Amino acid sequence: xxxxxxxxxxxxxxxxRMADTKPIPGPRGRPVVGMIPEMASDMLSxxxxxxxxxxxxxxxxxxxxxxxxxxDPAYVKHILQDNxxxxxxxxxVETGRVLLGNxxxxxxxxxWLRERRLMQPAFHRxxxxxxxxxxxxxxxxxxxxxxxxxxxxxxxxxxxxxxxLTLAVIIQAMxxxxxxxxxxxxxxxxxxxxxxxxxxxxxxxxxxxxxxxPKNKAYNNAxxxxxxxxxxxxxxxxxxxxxxxxxxxxxxxxxxxxxxxxDEQARDEVVTIFFAGHETTAMAMTWMFYLLSQHPEVExxxxxxxxxxxxxxTPTFTDLPKLTYSQKVIQETLRLYPSAYLFARExxxxxxxDGYRIPAGTMIFLTxxxxxxxxxxxxxxxxxxxxxxxxxQVAARNPNVYYPFGEGPHxxxxxNLAQTEMQMILALALQRYKISLVPGHPIxxxxxxxxxxxxxxxxxxQNL
Ligand code: HEM
Numbered sequence: 137x138x139x140x141x142x143x144x145x146x147x148x149x150x151x152x153r154m155a156d157t158k159p160i161p162g163p164r165g166r167p168v169v170g171m172i173p174e175m176a177s178d179m180l181s182x183x184x185x186x187x188x189x190x191x192x193x194x195x196x197x198x199x200x201x202x203x204x205x206x207x208d209p210a211y212v213k214h215i216l217q218d219n220x221x222x223x224x225x226x227x228x229v230e231t232g233r234v235l236l237g238n239x240x241x242x243x244x245x246x247x248w249l250r251e252r253r254l255m256q257p258a259f260h261r262x263x264x265x266x267x268x269x270x271x272x273x274x275x276x277x278x279x280x281x282x283x284x285x286x287x288x289x290x291x292x293x294x295x296x297x298x299x300x301l302t303l304a305v306i307i308q309a310m311x312x313x314x315x316x317x318x319x320x321x322x323x324x325x326x327x328x329x330x331x332x333x334x335x336x337x338x339x340x341x342x343x344x345x346x347x348x349x350p351k352n353k354a355y356n357n358a359x360x361x362x363x364x365x366x367x368x369x370x371x372x373x374x375x376x377x378x379x380x381x382x383x384x385x386x387x388x389x390x391x392x393x394x395x396x397x398x399d400e401q402a403r404d405e406v407v408t409i410f411f412a413g414h415e416t417t418a419m420a421m422t423w424m425f426y427l428l429s430q431h432p433e434v435e436x437x438x439x440x441x442x443x444x445x446x447x448x449x450t451p452t453f454t455d456l457p458k459l460t461y462s463q464k465v466i467q468e469t470l471r472l473y474p475s476a477y478l479f480a481r482e483x484x485x486x487x488x489x490d491g492y493r494i495p496a497g498t499m500i501f502l503t504x505x506x507x508x509x510x511x512x513x514x515x516x517x518x519x520x521x522x523x524x525x526x527x528x529q530v531a532a533r534n535p536n537v538y539y540p541f542g543e544g545p546h547x548x549x550x551x552n553l554a555q556t557e558m559q560m561i562l563a564l565a566l567q568r569y570k571i572s573l574v575p576g577h578p579i580x581x582x583x584x585x586x587x588x589x590x591x592x593x594x595x596x597x598q599n600l
Pocket of ligand 1: 240241242408409412413414416417420474479480539540541542543545546550551553554
C-alpha cells in the first residue's frame with residue numbers, strides 16, 4: 137500500500153499525482169437521496185454489503201454528499217495511526233458537543249494532545265488497580281439485587297441491567313463515596329441527556345436549545361442537574377482528595393506549563409467519561425451473556441477457570457491476568473459485537489491512499505463491525521470461538537484486523553478500565569447465577585451510539 141501526502145510538493149507534481157489516481161468504487165445509490173433509505177433501514181447490512189461488493193475502500197452518497205467507507209485493515213491503519221494528524225474528528229462529533237463540551241473524544245490537534253497527556257496517567261494499570269475494590273463492591277451489590285427475581289423465576293432485561301450497573305460503577309469510580317445519595321439522580325439526568333444527544337444527532341433539523349419544546353426542556357433540566365452536581369463535586373475534590381478517578385484527573389499537571397485542568401475542563405471530562413465509559417461496557421456485557429447462553433461448552437470452560445482460580449472468592453486485580461480464558465471470551469465478544477461499531481474522521485488535506493484520491497473535507501466511516509466479520513481475515517467469521525485469541529492464532533494474524541478500541545494515538549484511553557470491569561462482572565455474575573436467554577426472545581441489532589440489541593435482552597437467572 138502506498139500513501140502520499142502533498143505537504144512538500146510543487147503544483148506540477150501535485151496535478152500529476154492527482155491525475156494518476158484511480159476512481160474509488162461504490163454503489164450508485166438512488167437519485168437525490170443516495171443511500172439514505174438503506175442507511176435508515178439497516179445500516180450494518182448496508183456497510184457489510186458495500187464491503188462485500190466493492191472491497192476495503194468504497195464511496196457512497198447520502199443525499200448529494202460523498203462519504204467513504206474504509207474497512208481494509210491497511211487503510212484503517214493509514215487513517216487512525218500512520219497519518220492520524222490528517223484525519224481529524226472534525227465535523228463528525230459536532231452533535232456531541234452540546235453535552236460533552238470539549239471532552240477528549242471530541243477534540244483534535246494540540247488541544248487533544250495536551251488533554252490526553254494530562255489524563256493518561258489516571259488510566260494507568262496501577263491506578264485502575266486501586267479502583268477495583270470499590271468496583272467489585274458496586275458490582276456485587278447490584279448482582280445480589282437479582283436474587284429475588286431469580287428465586288421467583290422472573291426474567292430481566294440484561295441490556296437495562298448492564299446499563300444501570302456500568303453507570304453505577306463509573307459514577308462510584310469517579311466520585312467514590314461522595315455521591316452515594318446522588319447516584320440515582322445523576323444516572324437519570326445522564327440518561328435523559330445522552331438520549332437527547334442521540335436523538336438530536338439523527339435529526340435533519342432540531343429547534344435551538346432555548347426554544348421551550350418538551351424535549352429541549354427535559355434536556356436543559358437534565359443538564360442543569362448534571363452541572364449542579366458535577367461542579368460542586370469538583371470543588372469538593374480539590375479541597376478534600378479521596379484517591380478516586382476525579383482526584384486523579386485533578387492531580388495531573390501539564391509537563392510544560394505545570395497547569396492542571398480548569399473546573400470547566402474537569403466537568404467536560406467527567407461527563408465524557410460517563411458517556412464513553414459505561415454504555416460501551418454495558419453493551420459488550422449484554423452480548424457476552426447472550427453468547428454464553430448460546431454456547432454452553434464455552435460457559436462450562438469459563439466456570440471451570442473461575443472456580444479453579446478464585447475458589448469462590450471475590451476476584452482482586454491480581455487475579456485477573458490468571459483468568460486467561462475469560463479474557464479470550466471478552467475479546468471474541470468484542471470481535472462479533474464491537475460496542476463502538478462505527479466512528480468517523482474528516483480528511484483535512486488531499487491525500488492519495490494506495491492510488492485512491494481522498495480530497496480534503498471527505499468524511500470517512502470506519503467500522504470494526506465489518507472488518508471483524510470479513511471472511512478475508514477471519515475464517516468462519518460468524519462463529520463464536522474464543523480460541524481465535526490464543527497466542528498462536530493471534531501471532532499468525534495481521535494485528536490491524538481487530539480494533540474494538542480503535543488504534544493509534546486515539547486508542548481508547550479507558551480500555552484497561554473496561555477490561556478490568558468486564559472481567560469482574562463476568563466472574564462475579566457466574567459465581568452467583570446460571571443465566572439463560574428467554575426461549576424465543578428475538579435477536580437483532582439496534583445500532584445507536586453503541587451496538588445495542590434490537591429488542592433488549594430478556595434473560596432468566598438460576599441461583600447457584
Ligand atoms: C468495551 C468498552 C469500550 C469500548 C469498546 C471502547 C471503544 C472506544 C473506541 C473505538 C475509541 C476510539 C474512537 C476514535 O478513534 O474516534 C474510544 C475512545 C475513547 N474511549 Fe473508549 N471504549 C470502551 C470503554 C471506555 C471506558 C471505560 C472509558 C473511560 C472510563 C472510555 C473512554 C474513552 C475516551 C475518553 C476516548 C477518547 C480517546 C482519545 O481520543 O484520545 N472508553 N473508545
